[in-house]
Amino acid sequence: CRDNKDCLIDKRQRNRCQYCRYQKCLAMGMKREAVQEERQRGKDRNENEVESTSSANEDMPVEKILEAELAVEPRTETYVDANMGLNPNSPNDPVTNICQAADKQLFTLVEWAKRVPHFSELPLDDQVILLRAGWNELLIASFSHRSITVKDGILLATGLHVHRNSAHSAGVGAIFDRVLTELVSKMRDMQMD
Structure with missing residues (x-):
């Protein structure tokens, strides 16, 4: 345990x-x-x-799921450090940054699900039930995968990089470290692309 x-x-x-x-x-x-x-x-x-x-x-070939992923979330090669203050429209608080990124990612998640083969053929109530049941795991998996190339931090959907030290300062260090060690580093070790 x-x-x-x-x-x-x-x-x-x-x-x-x-x-x-x-x-x-x-x-x-x-x-x-x-x-x-x-x-x-x-x-x-x-x-x-x-x-x-x-x-x-x-x-449901993997290629179709990948196609859905690429359609809604194009890869970004650059990111902005949340602590640097390079983006004046973005608050410096890591928790606020994470919430804003989660909000953006939830909309992207719904668009992605609509593109997954057979999902849109389900009754609307079933679609809603599935999204409600799995949104948190999908969200965490998404930003964890996005963060594979980042050292000691998480890359948010908004392009902001939240460093481990910032998360600890904001009081969310324990969960942050758990995501880094249990998800990001393992995805990195598996060389997931």
């Missing part, structure tokens, strides 16, 4: 901490002997899923 062995385990966050999930299962009456049995059942199920996902790949 990364925290104090008291992670919130609910329907949405059950996979975030294996230790706390396991402890909650035991507390709720799960038998320890069931663990291996469940793992075996999952293995059988996963073998069947591999067969079915290959046909799903034909309906």
Whole structure:
């Protein structure tokens, strides 16, 4: 467990901490002997899923998803350091900068989703439910991926670079460091493009 062995385990966050999930299962009456049995059942199920996902790949090729990504968010080669004050229209507060970037990114996220194959064919209510359920993970993944080339900071959708020191000064250092170590550095190590 990364925290104090008291992670919130609910329907949405059950996979975030294996230790706390396991402890909650035991507390709720799960038998320890069931663990291996469940793992075996999952293995059988996963073998069947591999067969079915290959046909799903034909309906939604990665190229189409990448096309949607490139259409809504062109790559920027330059960025502005939020601490430098080079942009007079932008506040110097990292939290405000992050909120403004998140706002911009949410609009981009909706546009991206509309371009993903089959998404717009879903009923509008289902589209809204999916976006509401996944916007935060998609947002964090997006700025984490954008920040691969940046050292000790996060590159926001607005083009602003928030340095680690600024985040710590603003009181959001813990979550900031967690994003840097658990997402950005791992994406960098995997050489994600």
